Amino acid sequence: MAGKRKHIPRYGTVQIKGNTYYRTSITELEGNRISLYAKTREELYDKEMDALEQIDNAAFRKKSPTVAEYCEKWLTMQSVHIRATTLIDYTSKVRRHIIAPLGDRNIADVTLDDIQLALVPVSEKSASVYKSVIILYKSIFRAAKESHVIEDNPTVYLSAKGGGIPQAEKQALTDTQAEQLINTVRGLPPYVFVMIGLYAGLRREEILGLQWDSVYLDTDTPYLTVRRAWHTEHNRPVIMTELKTKAAARNVPLPECLAECLREAKAKSKSDFVVANRDGGPLSYTQFKRLWQYIVTRTAKERSYYRYENGERVKHTISPTLGEKAAHNGNVIYSLDFDVTPHMLRHTYITNLIHAAVDPKTVQYLAGHENSKITMDIYAKVKYHQPDDVVKTMSSAFALWNNT
Helix, strand or coil: CCCCCCCCCCCEEEEECCEEEEEEEEECCCCCEEEEEECCHHHHHHHHHHHHHHHHHHHHHHHCCEHHHHHHHHHHHHCCCCCHHHHHHHHHHHHHHHHHHHCCCEHHHCCHHHHHHHCCCHHHCEHHHHHHHHHHHHHHHHHHHHCCCCCCCCCCCCCCCCCCECCCCCCCCCHHHHHHHHHHHCCCCCHHHHHHHHHHCCCHHHHHCCEHHHEECCCCCCEEECCCEEEEECCEEEEECCCCCHHHCCEEECCHHHHHHHHHHHHHCCCCECCCCCCCCCCCHHHHHHHHHHHHCCECCCEEEEEEECCEEEEEEECCCCCCEECCEEEEECCECCCCCHHHHHHHHHHHHHHCCCCHHHHHHHHCCCCHHHHHHHHHHHHCCCHHHHHHHHHHHCHHHHCC
16 A cells, blocks of 8 residues: 655745755744755755754753753652652762753753763762662653653663672671670760660661660560661751661560660660760761761771871871770770771671571561561571581581481
8 A cells, every 4th residue: 555645835946046946944943034945845845844853853952951950850759759768868869970960951962971971980989879870860861751851761771780889798797806896885975886786786777766665674575676767867867767668667685785785774864865965865967977986996997187287287197006095095995906887786686696597587577678688698698608617508408318
């Protein structure tokens, strides 16, 4: 069946240097009239259609929002169905890694090359940060395409593979290191925080959001319940009843050493919060950093600091020796020969559960993991990190078969 013939309008003609040309005119976006010429009506028609398409595309781009405008709109739309803490994380990454490099550009003009150039600084971050920024790029531009804000999605072939710096494998503290840490902070502000992390495995935001009404010390089996989470907005603490996941809400039994620690802390406390600032309120982000600094300053590792001498900023480097006192503070003794982070406390707790032969499902519950894969990945690495452990496991598994 023959295709439908396009209707070609009748055009005027004009003589140019003795030759006859067909002519028509179109109006640009700015209102200017431009003339088009061709030797045949068909050729002129094609020229006219191409020019009108270019004008339509230009008009589409001209009225399209900037990347900054659409990103802010997208964040507002997300706020309806994601947690407040997730929105804070999205907002920070979108403004820092999408709006900052591309915000002034019309979103319809952004190409894959533009995005890949904007991602170069992000590739120097951790692999997890890089991947999350890629996901945000793809989510935002896919939404723009589905809403007909852009005609083509430049992130279709964008990949997170190979980007970012791989994170070092999480390490647990050895029994000796845990004992060193406890002895170091005993009687200092971070002591209760460290004990809860090591012996209850709570996340930082769960410890800092923990209140005494969630700690049950007078029962036959003391326990605490996780029902609140801490985060900060502009350095101010916000306590939420909305947890990271549904699985984060859990009851955690307290070993006697932690129960005794909390009994002593509660007897001295004048706050609703287990870990509180001087006014009895939850810690700000700066206050938490100051709390953790008690541990950092007691670590025997090389560090640098600056002092002004004769009006100039001079860098000084020190290499502390384990057991010696700090030169400028006799109350500080370098008693730790390893680095420690808040998350290492939780990882140590989970590792110790696994070493104690606690089954994976119970580990998952006590850790507050929503995804069993997270638990099993840790379980596999911890349970079989030594060749001897694998040999013992295999020997046990095949003992019955060997005796047949």
